[in-house]
Amino acid sequence: MTPSITSKSLRFSFSIAPSHSKSNPYPKIPLPNPKFHQFPQPLLRLKPISAVQSKLLVPDAGAIVVDRVTEAELKENGFRSTRRTKIVCTIGPQTCGFDELEALAVGGMNVARINMCHGTREWHRQVIEHVRRLNEEKGFGVAVMMDTEGSEINMGDLGGATSAKAEDGEIWTFTVRTLGLDCPDRTITANYDGFAEDVKVGDELLVDGGMVRFVVTEKIGPDVICCCTDPGMLLPRANLTFWRDGSLVLERNAMLPTISSKDWLDIDFGIAEGVDFIAVSFVKSAEVIKHLKSYIAARSPKNDIAVIAKLESIDSLGNLEEIILASDGAMVARGDMGAQIPLEQIPSVQENIVQLCKQLNKPVIVASQLLESMVEYPIPTRAEVADVSEAVGQQADALMLSGESAMGHYPEKALAVLRSVSLRIERRLREKRHSTLEVQTMSSSLHIGIQEEMCNAAVKMANKLEADALFVYTKTGHMASLLSRNRPDCAVFAFTPNSSVRRRLNLRWGLIPFCLSFSNEMESNLKRTFSLLKARGMISSGGLIIVVSDQLRSIQVINVP
Numbered sequence: 001m002t003p004s005i006t007s008k009s010l011r012f013s014f015s016i017a018p019s020h021s022k023s024n025p026y027p028k029i030p031l032p033n034p035k036f037h038q039f040p041q042p043l044l045r046l047k048p049i050s051a052v053q054s055k056l057l058v059p060d061a062g063a064i065v066v067d068r069v070t071e072a073e074l075k076e077n078g079f080r081s082t083r084r085t086k087i088v089c090t091i092g093p094q095t096c097g098f099d100e101l102e103a104l105a106v107g108g109m110n111v112a113r114i115n116m117c118h119g120t121r122e123w124h125r126q127v128i129e130h131v132r133r134l135n136e137e138k139g140f141g142v143a144v145m146m147d148t149e150g151s152e153i154n155m156g157d158l159g160g161a162t163s164a165k166a167e168d169g170e171i172w173t174f175t176v177r178t179l180g181l182d183c184p185d186r187t188i189t190a191n192y193d194g195f196a197e198d199v200k201v202g203d204e205l206l207v208d209g210g211m212v213r214f215v216v217t218e219k220i221g222p223d224v225i226c227c228c229t230d231p232g233m234l235l236p237r238a239n240l241t242f243w244r245d246g247s248l249v250l251e252r253n254a255m256l257p258t259i260s261s262k263d264w265l266d267i268d269f270g271i272a273e274g275v276d277f278i279a280v281s282f283v284k285s286a287e288v289i290k291h292l293k294s295y296i297a298a299r300s301p302k303n304d305i306a307v308i309a310k311l312e313s314i315d316s317l318g319n320l321e322e323i324i325l326a327s328d329g330a331m332v333a334r335g336d337m338g339a340q341i342p343l344e345q346i347p348s349v350q351e352n353i354v355q356l357c358k359q360l361n362k363p364v365i366v367a368s369q370l371l372e373s374m375v376e377y378p379i380p381t382r383a384e385v386a387d388v389s390e391a392v393g394q395q396a397d398a399l400m401l402s403g404e405s406a407m408g409h410y411p412e413k414a415l416a417v418l419r420s421v422s423l424r425i426e427r428r429l430r431e432k433r434h435s436t437l438e439v440q441t442m443s444s445s446l447h448i449g450i451q452e453e454m455c456n457a458a459v460k461m462a463n464k465l466e467a468d469a470l471f472v473y474t475k476t477g478h479m480a481s482l483l484s485r486n487r488p489d490c491a492v493f494a495f496t497p498n499s500s501v502r503r504r505l506n507l508r509w510g511l512i513p514f515c516l517s518f519s520n521e522m523e524s525n526l527k528r529t530f531s532l533l534k535a536r537g538m539i540s541s542g543g544l545i546i547v548v549s550d551q552l553r554s555i556q557v558i559n560v561p
């Protein structure tokens with residue numbers, strides 16, 4: 001039988017062999033230290049989908065729909081070994097084609113992110129269309145996240161070049177003139193009209209939070225003449241900040257709106273295209289989130305777009321709790337955050353945000369530079385693996401790839417590293433917890449709610465009884481999120497009749513979202529679920545399951561018949 005997915009995706013996506021395997025997991029690439037590649041991740045093989053099967057993927061009333069990769073994982077590794085930490089991949093020129101997107105989906109991408117800083121709406125529409133088609137025709141369950149540009153100060157798009165190198169001591173011109181494609185050498189446009197007025201001679205100009213630095217030597221009308229003091233690579237639309245006497249100059253940024261007029265058009269585009277998440281860049285207060293949520297509620301009849309607050313502006317750090325409470329999730333956007341606060345503060349800010357999100361029951365994504373060296377190289381640095389391990393150890397809901405998947409040379413390998421490190425660290429956490437007999441559940445901290453108490457109790461039981469899985473029947477996804485919040489030892493099967501709820505649950509730690517219509521009759525729901533899952537080889541008789549549901553105030557403990 002010929003696999004329906006490309007041989008390329010099979011070769012790369014599930015190529016990390018178990019340590020006893022003789023095959024080289026990274027063909028054709030010299031391995032400086034082969035041991036490093038022996039992430040103990042079992043090989044998975046996705047069964048090819050025939051044309052007839054492909055039709056069956058369209059859910060009918062009696063069917064159960066689950067992401068194909070998770071299904072394969074469940075069949076091969078059983079309940080306990082599914083990956084709990086979710087993965088967001090930024091889509092860019094390296095990964096926007098249908099086959100490349102499929103390879104990422106096969107590799108375990110849960111959410112595809114498009115960044116409205118780059119590319120045209122037509123380009124983004126094409127990506128969304130590809131993701132939809134993959135889900136519909138090939139049985140994946142990938143959600144789409146649109147990330148707004150925000151109105152911080154950015155460079156222009158380098159006259160179409162993919163990058164430019166600034167060398168030490170070189171003189172570059174930053175200008176507010178409109179240059180189009182015939183951009184003179186060593187000239188960069190800045191996107192905000194007041195730029196030339198606001199900077200002063202002697203100011204330091206930081207590109208991408210300090211990846212490249214300049215000092216302002218002269219101002220001539222719309223042109224700001226600068227000397228490069230820290231050489232490096234300039235990327236299109238990179239963020240610009242300027243510093244005076246050792247402090248970030250913030251006055252101008254404070255006057256810029258969080259959501260610009262261009263962002264509102266992008267948001268309309270996102271609503272029209274039915275994206276699952278809108279991530280708002282440079283959020284400073286809860287107000288902007290509330291404003292956007294009411295806009296979406298008015299514009300999108302089903303109101304099924306989740307709003308993610310990107311925490312990257314220094315102004316957000318004083319209002320974290322109210323921003324997170326107003327949002328449907330948060331992102332620790334370490335890239336731009338690193339341009340606004342000293343780098344050594346980022347790890348503790350990350351830890352605080354992750355803990356706060358868990359407490360407030362909001363999904364949290366840790367983003368930027370997780371595997372930055374993999375933009376250029378096929379293996380990560382040891383330090384990057386340690387950073388990923390730290391985020392997985394904090395039990396963040398999701399990890400995000402940026403340049404690694406958007407424009408790097410090894411998107412699928414970067415994804416494979418996130419997957420392997422997640423699996424390894426998650427297992428280690430469970431083993432550690434088990435050896436100390438520690439049962440950890442969240443304390444009740446939301447407004448006292450019956451559902452929260454039930455979910456806390458269900459997770460405590462599942463951990464103590466070493467249940468094989470938690471089942472939750474949920475219309476809105478809320479009960480499922482309350483189980484995930486406790487980070488249980490076993491996987492959570494979340495059954496929902498609503499396909500957009502199912503896609504949004506993709507971002508939640510440890511949840512395996514299924515689309516399934518169900519009635520108010522729990523007994524018949526369970527009977528049907530068991531027989532559907534058994535028929536697909538996803539569960540077997542004897543397994544211990546703890547069941548909760550939106551509709552019933554009871555916790556059931558059941559052995560799979």
Ligand SMILES: Nc1ncnc2c1ncn2[C@@H]1O[C@H](COP(=O)(O)OP(=O)(O)OP(=O)(O)O)[C@@H](O)[C@H]1O
Pocket residue numbers: 090091092093115117118119147235236237238281335336402403404406407
């Ligand atoms: N749609 C795209 N078209 C072209 N290049 C892209 C696209 N999306 C991302 N990239 C490239 O990948 C890099 C990393 O992507 P990412 O989305 O993290 O960008 P960013 O501008 O650093 O993020 P943000 O604007 O959210 O802070 C970008 O700097 C850009 O060079």
Ligand SMILES: CC(=O)C(=O)O
Pocket residue numbers: 281310312332333334335336337367368402
């Ligand atoms: C992801 C993002 O926006 C950042 O890290 O700046």
Ligand SMILES: [K+]
Pocket residue numbers: 115116117147148149150281
């Ligand atoms: K952005």
Ligand SMILES: [Mg+2]
Pocket residue numbers: 281312333335336337
């Ligand atoms: Mg950013």
